[in-house]
Amino acid sequence: MTNRRDFLLQAGAMGAAALAGPMPAYAAPDDWAAMERQMAALYTVDRKLINFDAAYYGAMTHPVDAAYREKIDWVNRYNSTFLRDGVPGAPRDVELAKSSDAVAKLIGAQPDEVALAGGGTEALYALIANYRRVLPGDAVIYADVDYDEMQYAMDYLGQSRGAQVVRFSIPEPHTRANILAAYEKVLKETPRAKLLLVTHVSNRNGLIPPVAEIVAMAKARGVDVILDSAQAVGQMPFDVTATGADFIGFSLHKWLGAPLGVGGIYIAKARQGDIAPWLGNRIHPADDIRARLPTGTVDFAARLTIPTAIEVLGQIDIERKYGFLKHLRNRWVDRVRGIPGLTLMLPDEPGNYGAISAFRLPGMTTIDQAKRAQQVFVQKHGLLVVAKAGLAAGPGLRVTPALFNTATEIDRLITAIHAEKGMFA
Numbered sequence: 001m002t003n004r005r006d007f008l009l010q011a012g013a014m015g016a017a018a019l020a021g022p023m024p025a026y027a028a029p030d031d032w033a034a035m036e037r038q039m040a041a042l043y044t045v046d047r048k049l050i051n052f053d054a055a056y057y058g059a060m061t062h063p064v065d066a067a068y069r070e071k072i073d074w075v076n077r078y079n080s081t082f083l084r085d086g087v088p089g090a091p092r093d094v095e096l097a098k099s100s101d102a103v104a105k106l107i108g109a110q111p112d113e114v115a116l117a118g119g120g121t122e123a124l125y126a127l128i129a130n131y132r133r134v135l136p137g138d139a140v141i142y143a144d145v146d147y148d149e150m151q152y153a154m155d156y157l158g159q160s161r162g163a164q165v166v167r168f169s170i171p172e173p174h175t176r177a178n179i180l181a182a183y184e185k186v187l188k189e190t191p192r193a194k195l196l197l198v199t200h201v202s203n204r205n206g207l208i209p210p211v212a213e214i215v216a217m218a219k220a221r222g223v224d225v226i227l228d229s230a231q232a233v234g235q236m237p238f239d240v241t242a243t244g245a246d247f248i249g250f251s252l253h254k255w256l257g258a259p260l261g262v263g264g265i266y267i268a269k270a271r272q273g274d275i276a277p278w279l280g281n282r283i284h285p286a287d288d289i290r291a292r293l294p295t296g297t298v299d300f301a302a303r304l305t306i307p308t309a310i311e312v313l314g315q316i317d318i319e320r321k322y323g324f325l326k327h328l329r330n331r332w333v334d335r336v337r338g339i340p341g342l343t344l345m346l347p348d349e350p351g352n353y354g355a356i357s358a359f360r361l362p363g364m365t366t367i368d369q370a371k372r373a374q375q376v377f378v379q380k381h382g383l384l385v386v387a388k389a390g391l392a393a394g395p396g397l398r399v400t401p402a403l404f405n406t407a408t409e410i411d412r413l414i415t416a417i418h419a420e421k422g423m424f425a
Contacts, residue, residue, distance in 0.1 A: 032327050036406055039316075039324065043404040050383045050409045054402035055203055055231060055356050058257040060309075067308035068259045071301035083300070092300075099306040100264070103252070106310050108239035109266050115289045116303055119263040120230030121149050123249030126293050127226050127265060128153035129160075130276040131195055131247075136162030138194040141186055141223075144169040144392050145202040145209075150228055154197055166190050169392035170207075173347045179209045183217060193223045198245070201231035204388045205345040205396055206356025208232075215244035224274070230254060230263070234313060236322045236354055246271040258309040259302035265292060321403065325355035328401035328410055333357055335414045339421050345396050358388060358396035359417070363424030370395040373423060381416040 042061040045051065060068065078087050085091045096116065104114040117123035128150065134140060140163050142154045151167070158165040168186045171178050187193060196218045201208050215225045227245035232238055234255030240248060246268040252258040267275055267289055277284075277291040284291040313321070337344055341362025346353045361373055370387035374397065377383045386398045399413065 030323075032324060033407075035320070035324050039403040040406055042312075045404055047409075048382065049378065050405070050412060052399045052401060052405070052413065053384050053386055054405075055206075055254065055398065055400040056386075057260060058234070058254045058402065059404065060257050060259060061312050063312055064257055064259070064305060064309045068301060068305045071304045075301045075304070083297075096300070096303055099303050102307045102310045103264050106238075106313075107233060107248075107250075107266060108241055110269060112289060113240075113266055113269050113272075115265050115293055116306075117249070117263040117265055117293050118261050118298060119253065120228070120249055120251035121147075121263075122294070123251075123263045123265045124150050124226065124228055124230070125153050126278060127247045127249050127267075127275060128195075128197070129156055130278060130292060131157070131224070131226070132274050132276050133224065134161045134163045134194050137164065137192060139164040139166050139190045139192045140195040140197075141166045141168065141190060141193055142197040143167070143182070143199070144390060145174075145204055145207055146197050146199045147203050147228060147230070148390065150197055150199075154195075157195070163194075164190075164192065166193070170209075172345070172391075172393040174205070174207050174209075174345070174352070175347050176210055176349055176352065179207075180213060180217075183209075183214050187218060187221050187223060193218075193221065196223050196225050198225050198227050199231075200227055200229040200243075201235065201354060201356060203231060203356075203398075204390050205358040205398065206353050206400075207346060208352055208354060210351070212242060212244050219244070231356065234318075235325065237318050240266050240268075247275065252306060252309065256306075256309050256313060258306050259299070261299050262302050262306060265289070267292065316403075322354065324403065325401060326353070328405055328407075329353065329355055329357055329399075331407065331410045332399065332401075332413050332417075336417045339418065341425060342417070342421060343396075345391075345393075355402075356398065356400045358398040360394060360396050361417075361423055361425075362421055364397075365394055365424075367395045369424055370397060373397055373420065376420060376423065377416055381412065381419070383413055383416055385413070 043059055045059055081087055100114050100116050101111045104111045134157050140154050140157050142151050155165055157163040170182045198214055218225050225245050227248045229248050229250040233250040248266040250264055252262040253260045275292050278293055281291045283295040343360040345358040367389040374387040377385050388398045389395045
C-alpha cells in the first residue's frame with residue numbers, strides 16, 4: 001500500500017514540477033516549512049500575479065490534472081459508446097457511481113444519499129427551488145453572510161410559492177454568542193418559518209458559524225435547514241451526521257481540487273421525498289436522488305476524476321491540510337492586526353474561521369472603495385485579493401490562501417496592507 005510520503009513523491013513526477021524534497025513522513029505536525037515545499041511542488045500555477053482567491057476555484061494538483069487529461073482522452077476515444085453503456089467492463093452509470101460513492105464515503109453519507117452536480121450553486125438551487133414543504137404564507141429565512149445566488153433562490157420561493165422571505169443580518173463582531181443570538185432571535189420572531197438557509201463557511205468573510213447548534217435550534221422549532229457547504233467540503237474535516245442537516249449542497253472544484261464543474265448534493269434518505277424531482281425529471285425514478293438534479297450531458301471526464309482528487313486529499317490528510325491553511329491565514333492576520341483603524345472581520349475564536357478571512361482598510365466604507373483597493377493590490381503589488389459586498393456592516397477585502405501559496409507570498413501581502421493602510425484614511 002502506498003504511504004503518504006511515497007504518494008507525494010510519485011505525485012510530483014506526474015506534473016511539470018518535481019517535489020522539492022521528501023517530507024519526513026509528516027512526523028512533525030507543525031513543520032509548516034516542509035509542508036509548504038511539498039504542497040507548492042504539487043501544483044503548476046502562474047505566480048506573476050499572486051493568487052489569494054482560492055475560495056473561487058481550487059487548482060488541481062499534478063495527479064488530479066494528469067488523471068483528468070487521461071479521462072478526457074478515454075471519454076473522447078469511446079465517446080457515445082461509453083455514454084450509451086457500450087464499453088465492455090465500464091458501463092457509464094457504474095463508472096459514475098464510483099465517483100458518487102467516493103464522495104459519500106468522504107462526507108460520511110450512504111451512497112444513495114449523494115448525487116453529483118455541476119457545482120455547489122447548481123446543487124443548492126436544486127435543493128432550495130425544489131423544496132416541497134413551503135406553502136403560501138410560510139416563511140423562509142436567510143442571512144447577510146449567505147451566498148448571493150442562494151439568497152436569490154430563497155427569494156424565488158417568495159415569487160413562486162407566495163412564501164414570506166425574511167432576511168436578517170448577523171451583527172459584528174461575529175462572535176459565537178452574537179451568531180447564536182441572531183439566529184435564535186429571527187427564529188423566535190418568525191413563527192411560520194419553514195426553511196432556513198445556513199452557510200457553513202461564508203464566501204464574504206470566511207465566517208464558520210456553529211452549524212450543529214443552529215441546525216438543532218431550527219429543528220426544535222420545526223424548521224428545516226439547507227446547508228451551503230460549498231466552501232467546507234475538502235477544506236476541513238466534514239461529516240454530514242455531525243452537521244445535523246438533512247439537505248446539503250457542496251462544491252468539489254473548490255477545496256477538494258477536482259476539475260471545474262463538479263459538486264454534489266446530500267439528502268438524508270428519509271427526507272428525499274421533500275425535494276421534488278428537477279422540473280418533473282423522470283429520467284430517474286422518483287425515489288432515486290439523481291432525479292433531483294439536471295440530467296443533461298455533462299463533463300463526464302471531470303466527474304470520473306473525482307476519486308483521484310479524494311485520494312490526493314486522503315494522502316495529504318485533511319486535518320493537516322486544514323491546519324496548514326489556518327497557519328497561512330494566521331500569518332497575515334497576526335502581522336496586520338496592530339494597524340490603527342484596520343478591521344479584521346472575524347474574531348479569533350476557536351472554530352470561527354478557516355483559510356478565508358477579510359479585512360477593511362481604515363476609512364473603507366463602500367464597495368466602490370473596496371473595488372478600487374482590489375485594483376491597487378493587483379496593479380501595484382501583484383496580489384489578487386477580492387472586494388466583497390453584502391454584509392450589513394460593510395464591504396471587505398477577502399483573502400483566501402491556497403495550498404500552493406508560500407510564506408514569502410503571504411509576507412508580500414502583509415507588506416502591501418501596511419503600504420496601503422492610508423488609502424482611505
